[in-house]
Amino acid sequence: MSQSIAASTPSSPAARSREPLRTWGRTVTWQPDRRATPRDEAELAALVADAAAAGQHVRAIGAGHSFTPAAVTDGLHLGLDHLSGIEAVLPQADGTALVTVRAGTRLYQLNRLLASLGLAMRNLGDIDRQSIAGAISTGTHGTGATLGGLATQVRGVRVVDAEGTVRTATAAAAPGSPERELFEVARLGLGTVGILSAVTLEVVPAFWLRAQEEPWPLDRVLDGLDEYVDGNDHAELYWFPGTRRALTLRNNRATPDEVASWTAARTGALGALRGAGTRARSLLDDEVLSNGAFEVVNRLAFAAPGLVPRLNAVSARALGARSYVAPSHEVFVHRRRVRFAEMEYALPRAELRDVLAELDGWLRRSSEPVPFPVEVRFAAADDVWLSTARGRETAYVAVHQYAPMPHRRYFDAAEQIFTAVGGRPHWGKLHRRTAADLALHYPLDDVARVRAAVDPRGTFRNDYTDTVLGPTAR
Numbered sequence: 001m002s003q004s005i006a007a008s009t010p011s012s013p014a015a016r017s018r019e020p021l022r023t024w025g026r027t028v029t030w031q032p033d034r035r036a037t038p039r040d041e042a043e044l045a046a047l048v049a050d051a052a053a054a055g056q057h058v059r060a061i062g063a064g065h066s067f068t069p070a071a072v073t074d075g076l077h078l079g080l081d082h083l084s085g086i087e088a089v090l091p092q093a094d095g096t097a098l099v100t101v102r103a104g105t106r107l108y109q110l111n112r113l114l115a116s117l118g119l120a121m122r123n124l125g126d127i128d129r130q131s132i133a134g135a136i137s138t139g140t141h142g143t144g145a146t147l148g149g150l151a152t153q154v155r156g157v158r159v160v161d162a163e164g165t166v167r168t169a170t171a172a173a174a175p176g177s178p179e180r181e182l183f184e185v186a187r188l189g190l191g192t193v194g195i196l197s198a199v200t201l202e203v204v205p206a207f208w209l210r211a212q213e214e215p216w217p218l219d220r221v222l223d224g225l226d227e228y229v230d231g232n233d234h235a236e237l238y239w240f241p242g243t244r245r246a247l248t249l250r251n252n253r254a255t256p257d258e259v260a261s262w263t264a265a266r267t268g269a270l271g272a273l274r275g276a277g278t279r280a281r282s283l284l285d286d287e288v289l290s291n292g293a294f295e296v297v298n299r300l301a302f303a304a305p306g307l308v309p310r311l312n313a314v315s316a317r318a319l320g321a322r323s324y325v326a327p328s329h330e331v332f333v334h335r336r337r338v339r340f341a342e343m344e345y346a347l348p349r350a351e352l353r354d355v356l357a358e359l360d361g362w363l364r365r366s367s368e369p370v371p372f373p374v375e376v377r378f379a380a381a382d383d384v385w386l387s388t389a390r391g392r393e394t395a396y397v398a399v400h401q402y403a404p405m406p407h408r409r410y411f412d413a414a415e416q417i418f419t420a421v422g423g424r425p426h427w428g429k430l431h432r433r434t435a436a437d438l439a440l441h442y443p444l445d446d447v448a449r450v451r452a453a454v455d456p457r458g459t460f461r462n463d464y465t466d467t468v469l470g471p472t473a474r
């Protein structure tokens with residue numbers, strides 16, 4: 001089956017840039033020279049070639065959900081919202097499918113399009129506002145002991161180089177070949193070998209998940225961590241600083257009977273009433289308790305930081321248990337309307353308990369006001385060149401701070417703790433690491449060689465990529 005399915009996109013002409021751009025978390029603001037929103041791949045290629053010939057740098061932006069300066073440029077800034085939708089679907093003998101998706105497609109659009117075809121992503125992160133190109137390029141991941149990040153689901157890319165040539169690279173290319181090495185850096189490489197125009201993903205038949213959310217004592221989770229992580233398809237937790245309580249989230253494949261029961265609750269005459277009740281409960285929990293009330297909590301913390309320990313205690317105690325069954329993408333994704341700054345580190349899984357103990361100790365000694373919970377997720381080892389889970393079972397620990405509140409002291413302390421156990425920073429979230437020490441974790445010499453071959457003039461570089469990957473020709 002091969003088909004083209006478009007997602008709705010806004011219209012925005014190319015123009016000299018007047019308004020500054022900024023990230024979703026308000027952590028970075030910048031002013032490019034020009035902004036353009038190409039309507040197709042040919043226009044994208046022409047724009048890139050013209051800018052490169054004029055000596056301008058070129059970067060692309062999706063939803064701006066990176067907290068780092070990854071998308072910043074002083075030259076041509078490209079928005080890819082018009083390059084949206086599914087181009088082709090190729091079923092495979094094992095029941096999976098190879099789906100070619102235009103690079104600007106937002107994840108929430110992709111989830112809906114896949115669902116309409118009876119398909120789904122194998123795993124997802126908990127935010128769906130990003131473009132598929134931005135998500136894979138910065139190492140977005142979900143949670144699951146046997147599952148890798150989004151980049152592990154990529155099987156091919158189309159990327160526009162500085163000459164305006166559209167290059168194709170796939171995972172099927174011979175190891176060590178120029179095509180295979182281009183694929184490695186294009187699927188997760190901060191956009192440093194060109195502008196992605198399309199991505200081919202391996203997707204699976206649509207599935208439903210049984211979600212179980214329960215408050216547990218933190219020590220109960222940590223004492224049985226291997227059982228907790230390995231005994232569930234997708235496991236994560238949120239720990240409230242200053243308390244010993246955590247909200248646990250366990251998501252597992254639903255049985256056919258569970259799916260049938262919950263499908264009936266969402267459809268039909270009597271089902272319409274039951275389904276409305278189900279959606280209302282989800283709306284109350286997700287939109288009012290998790291976002292509306294949480295915004296109030298954070299505003300109180302900002303106005304009176306001394307209240308934070310009590311606010312966290314109340315938040316932890318107010319949590320209730322919930323269980324429901326829904327299509328996978330509805331379970332994976334959480335709405336995030338309270339703006340925050342974030343730093344996330346990938347740690348060896350065996351180090352998690354000691355790391356949380358050290359972080360807890362620092363927070364108690366410093367009395368730093370932190371009204372956001374610490375988020376912990378898990379991933380399998382993989383072999384992607386720049387994956388934060390490269391070569392080891394991984395626990396991801398993310399620290400957040402309400403956007404109007406200072407975050408630097410908290411993040412610096414957490415980073416010292418994470419770095420001491422061999423932690424690797426998420427490419428799209430705040431950190432202070434450089435290529436000099438990240439070279440201990442990644443094949444940065446190989447990455448530099450591929451970048452130099454594909455982009456010898458450094459058209460796609462910026463200060464951030466120079467810092468974390470090392471500089472290329474300017």
